[in-house]
Amino acid sequence: MNLHEYQAKTLLRDFGIPLPPGAVAATPDEAQARAGELAGNAWVLKAQVHAGERQAAGGVRMVKTPKEVAKAAADLLGTKIVTGQTGRDGLLVKKVYVEQACDVEREIYAALLVNRAQARIDVVASREGGADVERALARRESLIDLPIGETGLEESDVARLAEGLGLSAEQGTAVAGVLAKARRAFVETDASLIEFNPLAITKTGEIVALDVKMVLDDNALGRHPELAELRDEDEIDPQEREADRYEHNYARLDGNIGLMTTGAGLGLAAIDLINEEGGEPANFMDTRPMASREQIAEGILLLLRDKRVRVVLVMAIGGGILHCDTIAEGIAAAFRQTGAKVPVVYHAAGTGKEISELTLRNQGIPAIFADSMEEAAHEAVRIAGSGAG
Numbered sequence: 454m455n456l457h458e459y460q461a462k463t464l465l466r467d468f469g470i471p472l473p474p475g476a477v478a479a480t481p482d483e484a485q486a487r488a489g490e491l492a493g494n495a496w497v498l499k500a501q502v503h504a505g506e507r508q509a510a511g512g513v514r515m516v517k518t519p520k521e522v523a524k525a526a527a528d529l530l531g532t533k534i535v536t537g538q539t540g541r542d543g544l545l546v547k548k549v550y551v552e553q554a555c556d557v558e559r560e561i562y563a564a565l566l567v568n569r570a571q572a573r574i575d576v577v578a579s580r581e582g583g584a585d586v587e588r589a590l591a592r593r594e595s596l597i598d599l600p601i602g603e604t605g606l607e608e609s610d611v612a613r614l615a616e617g618l619g620l621s622a623e624q625g626t627a628v629a630g631v632l633a634k635a636r637r638a639f640v641e642t643d644a645s646l647i648e649f650n651p652l653a654i655t656k657t658g659e660i661v662a663l664d665v666k667m668v669l670d671d672n673a674l675g676r677h678p679e680l681a682e683l684r685d686e687d688e689i690d691p692q693e694r695e696a697d698r699y700e701h702n703y704a705r706l707d708g709n710i711g712l713m714t715t716g717a718g719l720g721l722a723a724i725d726l727i728n729e730e731g732g733e734p735a736n737f738m739d740t741r742p743m744a745s746r747e748q749i750a751e752g753i754l755l756l757l758r759d760k761r762v763r764v765v766l767v768m769a770i771g772g773g774i775l776h777c778d779t780i781a782e783g784i785a786a787a788f789r790q791t792g793a794k795v796p797v798v799y800h801a802a803g804t805g806k807e808i809s810e811l812t813l814r815n816q817g818i819p820a821i822f823a824d825s826m827e828e829a830a831h832e833a834v835r836i837a838g839s840g841a842g
Contacts, residue, residue, distance in 0.1 A: 454669045455503040459550045460683050461667035465647075468638040470631060471661050475552035477501065484526035487551040488519040495554035498525045502544040503685070505650075505666070506536035512546070515554065522551060540707055555661055560651030561618050563632060565601065565639050574639060576601045576632055580618045582651035605633030620654075627660045628652065642680060643673030701738050701752045708733025709837045711756030711765040711795075713749075715740055715775060723768050726826055732834030735762050743774050749783025750790070757793045764796050766833040768826060771803035781809035785816040794819060796836050800829035 456464070459477040466472055474491050478484035488496050500512035507513050512534045514525040526549050533543035562582035568575040578597045597617040599610045606614065606629045615625025635647050648666040655661060674681040693703050702717065706724075710732055714720040717739045727734050736759070738752055756765050767784065771777035784797065797820040801809050813820045821836075823829035 454671050454674065454681075454684055456667045456669065456683055457501045457503070457548070457550075457685065458499060458665055459501060459548070461647075461665040462550075462662075464642065464667070464680075465635070465638055465662070465665060468641075469634045470638070470665075471659065472665075473553045473555055473661055473663065475550055477548050477550050478526060479530070479548050481523040481527040481530065484549055484551050485519045485523035488516075488522040491551065491553045493553040496522055497552045497554050498522055498529070499550045499552065499664075500529050500534050500546040501548040501550055502534050502539070502546060504534060504536045504538040504544055506538060507534060510534050510536045512536075525549075526551075540705065555653060555663065556656045557651075557653045557663070558656045559654040560663075561620075561628075561654070562648075562650045563628065563652050564646065564648040564650075565632065565635055565644075566646050568600070571600070573600050573602075574636060575599065576606065576614075578614060578618060582649075582653075601632060601636050603636075605629055605636065624654060624658070624660070631660055631662070642667075643670045643677065644668060645670045698751075701740055701744075701748070701755075703739075703752075703755070704737040706734050706736050708735045709761050709763045710734045710833050711738075711759060711762035712736055712768075713738045713740060713752055713756065713765070714768045715742070715770050715780070719768055719770060723766065723826065723830065726830035727766075727834060730830050730834040732830070732837055734766075735759055740775070740780075744779070744783075746779050746782045746786065749780050750786040753784050753787035754791065757787060757791055757795055762795060764798060764833050764836040766798045766829060767800070768829060769799075769801045769803075769809070771801065771805040771809070776805035777801040777803060777809035778805035778812060781805075781812040785812060785818055788818050789816070796821065798823055798829050798833045798836070800824070800826055 462472050476487040478487050495517050498514045498516055500507055516522050516525050529546050529549055533545055535543035560582040562579040564577045565574055576599045579595050581595060597614060599606060611625055611629045614629060615622055639647050644667060646668040649662045651663050653661045653663045669680055693705060710727055712723055712734045714723055720737050720739045724734050740752060756762050769777045769780045797818055799820045800823040810822055821832050823832055
């Protein structure tokens, strides 16, 4: 579950993370009032949406008077921020965060995340923080990756961190102290990511977290009902909310090929094959291994209601509890309910393959049967490109 910046900072302030004074606002007048309360002679106004690269998209403004705060808030509120992380439609700005500006000497990057291979929490850091951090992160050789335990970084790792970030020993110790506090927050909130970008060193030598991204583990929210209430449903794609109701793992993408697969690995492979054929999927959808016919039907209905979808591509591997015939029954039920004429490309293997294909034929589903994943992806891209459906 993604948190807004203001929500993450409210949580982390309680753990002693050094943060500039700030407050959230939903109207221009409220933003102006918050700036007056925060004092100072300059403020940063930030659109509160679940996306990075806000500054490049105009979602971060530096202002020098409370009136300018109100004007900048009026410019942002009610508009959409479009970045590489929002998709083409962008995200609506409903709130802004007003924060006292800092006199920054240097910006670095630091994040805590789960190292699943080693079953531990790691710190990933770079001396290149700020607006262009994506380029720094893409160059893996510029990153420092260190394990962080319950008491923080080991003494030798603090020295490595300082050297890698180009900090003095004193600054390295201060940064390590911030990370130790963040590690406690990470564990106590069941986070999967806490990212500081940038973690700033001010001209007076203070360490301040200027921007924070925080992601909580959805599976642990039962332990944190107070954190579950922070979920912003409006920031979640309606199709993703609907898919979640029927226990499908779903992510909206930007293409026109509706995709359903029986497994995350199969789904990722299908996306790769579609891209190699020159097509673009409209979504990722992985059905759970115990899905019922009704759940399959609801997943297909979700694809059929997506006006971008020109063809539905289903890749099914039958086995265990979920057999291919159950998947075919779900597909047929969705088409009977809607009377849709969207073509289906269907590739099946494993238990129930033959019965599933017979079911789709007998039900009059407009299906093309593919003998391989490659053939299925090729057919789907061909149909989507021709505008069929």
